[in-house]
Amino acid sequence: MLDWESTTQLPNNATPAPKPVNVEDKRVINGETDVNQLAPFKYPWAWEYFMNANKNHWTPLDINMAQDVHDYHHRLSSAEKHLYENVLAYLTTSDILAMRNIGLAVMEKMTAPELQIYQARQVYEESLHTWTYQHCIETLNLDQQEIYNRYRIVPQIHHKIQIANQRLNAAMSPSINLKNHDDLHEFIMSYLFFAAVFEGCWFYNGFSPIFALQRRGLMRGTGEQLQYILRDEAMHFSFGLKVVNQILDEENITLDPQAVMEMWHESEAAEMAYAKYILPQPILGYSSDYHSEQFRFIANRRARAINQPEPFPGAKNVSPWLDEQANMRKEKNFFESRVIEYQTGASLEW
Ligand SMILES: [Fe+2]
Ligand SMILES: [Fe+2]
Known part of the structure; x- marks a missing residue:
């Protein structure tokens, strides 16, 4: 048995070794x-989560984009x-924002390293997603100046990014003091928005318009890239919601239900405006109403995960195939791309 209090033969200016970590003292x-x-x-x-995340490893170069080049120039x-360009323009700005939020605002506030390790992986994955969009943009030879500036010019895209910046900036403030009740509530609301809305709905449902093209045999390489991203995002928001629940429990704090409801309604309004912009008219098998209804259905699911009332009671699961996309396995790689079973773990639960 070691004597942890022993300080024999320490130099005069050395401090005694600290006590061993007691697992019960760890906190989020x-x-x-x-x-x-x-x-x-x-x-x-x-x-x-960290172990499972490492089973979904790919790079955008693994997926054959040749047919997409043909589709974009000759079939779309x-x-x-x-639709395709605006979804890409939204996603690429969003994923940079996601990387910065986890890496600069959230991770540094965690005081248990097992949480930080998964978040470090998440930071990498967000940058991998940004590379994926850039790979699509380069492969199709789209105008980068135009695509990357689109979120500044299109009000419906800009508004979503603006909401995210406002809600996430609170957590980035160096003066935030998590021992202060109001600051703590603000941080939890910020992380909740990030996990439940930004990743859990806006990303989760945000790939659907391109999956709708993929399901009609168009832009299948991009669709497959987005399936890999969706798998990552499904883990990100599920992890984030678990962390939020853990903080609420440990810090003995309850969410302001009105603030949560306002968050849902603000996000829904922004999503509906965005959906109408990217889909002014229905495209075979997909429409803005369809997109918005699926947002509401998924929002209810995320709300239940944090024991909050459903914001949109009665919303319908109009895209049941979306969950299947997130559970992609080898047999789902049915197109001409390289067949490799990246994901070897069990199905995800969220
Ligand atoms: Fe991402
Ligand atoms: Fe993410």
């Missing part, structure tokens, strides 16, 4: 245990091009 935030010591785990589920209608 506001903890005081050693953040450089991984185990013992208080949150073994966070380590499992102008309405389909409008």
Whole structure:
């Protein structure tokens, strides 16, 4: 048995070794245990997320985009091009924002390393997603100046990014003090928005318009790229919601139900305006009403995950195929791309 109090033969200016980490003292935030010591785990589920994330490894170069080049230039209608380009323009700005939020605002506030390790992987994955969109943009030879500036020019795209910036900036403020109740509530609302809305709805449902093209045999390479991203995002928001629940429990704080409801309605209004912009008219098998209804259905699901009332009671699951996209396995790689079973773990649960 080691004597942890022993300070024999220490130089005069050395401080005694600290006591060993007691797992019960670890906390998601506001903890005081050693953040450089991984185990013992208080949150073994966070380590499992890290293990599972490493089973979904790919790079955009693995997927054959040759047919997409042909489709874009010869098969897409102008309405389909409008849809494709604007979805890409929204996604690429969003994923940079996601990377910065996790890496700069959220991760540094975690006081248990098993949480930070998964978030470090998440930061990498968000940058991989940004590379994926850039790979699509380059491969199709789209005008980068035009595509990357689109979110500034199109009000319906800009508004979604603006809402995200406003809600996420609160957590980036260096003066935020998580021991103060109001600051803590603001941080939780910010992380909740990020996990439940930004990743859990806007990303989760945001790929659907391109999946709708993919299901008609168009832009199948892009569709497959987005399936890999969707798998990552499904884990990101599921992890984020688990962290939010854990913080609420540990810090003994309850969410302001009115603030949560306002968050849902603000997000829905922005999503409906965006859907109408990208889909001014229905495209075979997909429409703005369809997109917005699926947003509401998914929002209800995310609300239940944090024990909050459904914001949109009665919303219908109009795209049941979306969940299947997130559970892509080898047999789902039915197109001409390289057949590799990247994901070897069990199905995701969220
Ligand atoms: Fe992402
Ligand atoms: Fe993400």
